[in-house]
Amino acid sequence: MSAMRHGEAFLAHLAVERGLSENTIQAYRRDLADLAVFLTDRGIGDPGDVNRSDLQDYLYQTHRRGLSAATRARRLAAIKGYFGFLLDEGIRRDDPTELIDGPRLQRPLPDVLNVEEVTALLQAPPRTIIGLRDRAMLETMYACGLRVSELIALTVDQVRLDLGLVRVIGKGLKERIVPLGGLAAAAIEEYLARTRGTLTGHGAEKHLFLNQRGKPLTRQGFWKILKAYAAEGGITKEVTPHTLRHSFATHLLSNGADLRAVQEMLGHADVSTTQIYTHLTTGHLREVYDRSHPRARLTIKAKRGG
Template structure:
């Protein structure tokens, strides 16, 4: 079976033109698959492979504790391998044809509760950097921006009088997100009283800058957020994405509809946004269990 695997790798490189990393990933999956067939099931030729043998390999992966994503990716590699064997007429059937891909398991995102949000946002704008920090975090929690979207904002992307921020998301798709009163106030203070002091003579349109007047980076924001969380006594491993998760979850908990949240988050597919309904449903079950006399 080594020859078929070698031909398959050649096919991926030459005919499919896949990148080296992709080819190596396929090679690892197929080598593991073939090794199992040879050692555990005494398979010596590809024409001995059937659906039952593939399923035994998949069950073995599962027994070893492989994640659902790993099992799904491996099955995709096996399918492509057997499609190649069929295409090159090495086999006249595809034993992987009707094997279902395992359903993806979602890990519920961690979020801040309302009390933790209040603590995080209790920043006093006592100096230019503190004013910037408060404006950034209020904006991120108030809009659900990704950290990459936040640090790429220009001063012209803010429309404070209209109460919107313009954002370019994934795939350069533009969206307009409403600003709450508190975020607007924090941003106004930052722009009118602090930003010029930080920018100094630097020529930049970046909305948020570091202490040297240069555009803030993702890593820079991450460090600032970690430092503030530590100072405010927040024990959770706070990340920029946790603020985004908190934004979506708190909106849904307070009655927002899923389609509006999808639009504000910039999700192309609503199924991506539906992960947050699991969080709110879980919370409802907890409330029911804690407070209903018949629970």
């Protein structure tokens, strides 16, 4: 039995939900295959039997083999992602990578859309039966900063239009309450009134967003919808489901939202994960400072000797 069972499911998850490139997916596949060889040599045939010591020994071996810090960091990222996926899916009850640190590298900043690009994306769906569903999904994802897995898992009773709130079940089945903006609430209300009954045939399906067969949407199905509307809206950036989540956080912080509040809305366990978005808002802070501080416009003139 392979030591890296469920690896292909993990890679498919990365491709659909995280929007990683094919090159990155292939690199992760090689990383996991290399780890599988190491574990197999140790007689470990099931991912549930892997412990922290095994992984630390593997990472030490990659260092001795002379792999670069960047390669070792990516390899650890693949391993952490894999075991985090197993934990989220209930395949493991713990994460053996939790206390393992890798080479310190500067974390890349996520891509975000500006407000005009978000508006173009949200206005792209037509006012058809399916277009109303798609607009409601896109509005909800941006309004609440949801992961795509959280969006497609939403049930009708998790959305309280009367209160403007969504009850989200996130990673590790952790529940959080996220505000729902007025435009998103209106889009959902119109979808429920005009579209959803047509898709279900007024059946008993509990999920909020459904495909044309009346079944819950898949991650891949949403991915295709998003890509199509990004192109329709004339957006030239690479847009993934996570792009809307990144944009949600960045726009909130740019407009003065509290970091801890954004952390709670995103469902981040550690505020350090949320802090990456503060790097994206420094330009806005500079503008606020220049506009607001009474001495911001003064220039410093160097003295020259006579």
